[in-house]
Amino acid sequence: MAQVEFNFEAEFSLLDIGATSSLMRTGSVRPTILAFSNNAAVEAVTLTWEDSAAIPRAFEEARRYVRDLEPAAYAVIAHITRYNGAMDYHLPSRNPAPLTNDFLALSMVARDGNTRAVTYPIRHNEGKLSLGMPAVTDAETNDWRPLGDLWSNPFCLGDIARFRLRERAVEPSTPLWNAIVELTRLRIHDDQPNADEYMSFLDDLRNGVFTVAGRSERDPGKVQLRPRTNFNPLGTLTVEASRLVLGETLPADVERVTA
Numbered sequence: 001m002a003q004v005e006f007n008f009e010a011e012f013s014l015l016d017i018g019a020t021s022s023l024m025r026t027g028s029v030r031p032t033i034l035a036f037s038n039n040a041a042v043e044a045v046t047l048t049w050e051d052s053a054a055i056p057r058a059f060e061e062a063r064r065y066v067r068d069l070e071p072a073a074y075a076v077i078a079h080i081t082r083y084n085g086a087m088d089y090h091l092p093s094r095n096p097a098p099l100t101n102d103f104l105a106l107s108m109v110a111r112d113g114n115t116r117a118v119t120y121p122i123r124h125n126e127g128k129l130s131l132g133m134p135a136v137t138d139a140e141t142n143d144w145r146p147l148g149d150l151w152s153n154p155f156c157l158g159d160i161a162r163f164r165l166r167e168r169a170v171e172p173s174t175p176l177w178n179a180i181v182e183l184t185r186l187r188i189h190d191d192q193p194n195a196d197e198y199m200s201f202l203d204d205l206r207n208g209v210f211t212v213a214g215r216s217e218r219d220p221g222k223v224q225l226r227p228r229t230n231f232n233p234l235g236t237l238t239v240e241a242s243r244l245v246l247g248e249t250l251p252a253d254v255e256r257v258t259a
Contacts, residue, residue, distance in 0.1 A: 011040070033074060103120060
């Protein structure tokens with residue numbers, strides 16, 4: 001039997017049909033992330049949250065789970081509202097979408113660079129739903145990629161990242177390096193009870209080990225880093241993800257469903 005391989009066009013067509021049919025049948029869709037393996041197997045994660053402040057964490061946990069599956073592609077289905085440039089997500093059971101400015105949004109991003117997003121306007125008329133003509137965007141024009149690029153930038157909040165060999169957060173030959181080391185030595189001398197904290201900072205700086213604090217909003221290929229220690233004379237560093245390798249990670253806290 002021939003092995004089935006992931007096919008972007010075919011899988012996106014099935015995603016489109018399934019999502020639009022579900023919306024027309026039930027009136028909404030639950031935010032869902034799907035991960036496609038190279039052999040076309042699919043795993044799905046449904047998102048939930050207590051309030052709007054928890055939405056970023058829900059997507060971050062889904063990103064972590066999907067990243068660790070090392071998929072050929074991922075897709076996102078969501079019921080969204082757009083108004084004056086702002087976007088909101090809706091849970092059918094918790095915060096239903098209003099009857100204006102709401103959309104069914106689908107997006108698929110593949111490891112090979114294939115990207116497509118489709119956004120359907122949802123029309124409400126006398127208690128009935130219909131879908132308007134969708135807006136379609138590709139890799140060059142798509143501005144809705146909730147999980148970002150899992151392959152060129154695989155880092156999630158809380159991960160431990162290490163600089164690659166011959167890469168440094170701060171070059172040892174610079175005045176900044178000397179100033180940081182001298183400051184840390186003074187702290188060790190003046191605060192002996194917490195000397196281990198300062199020594200740990202120096203060890204991590206020397207070995208290029210940091211905690212991922214976020215991803216750059218302006219450049220999805222960059223990562224924000226902070227020292228693992230509370231002692232932090234560096235602040236937040238923003239560096240190219242290509243300069244880093246992934247160290248320790250955390251297990252994702254997600255709800256899995258059968259797709």
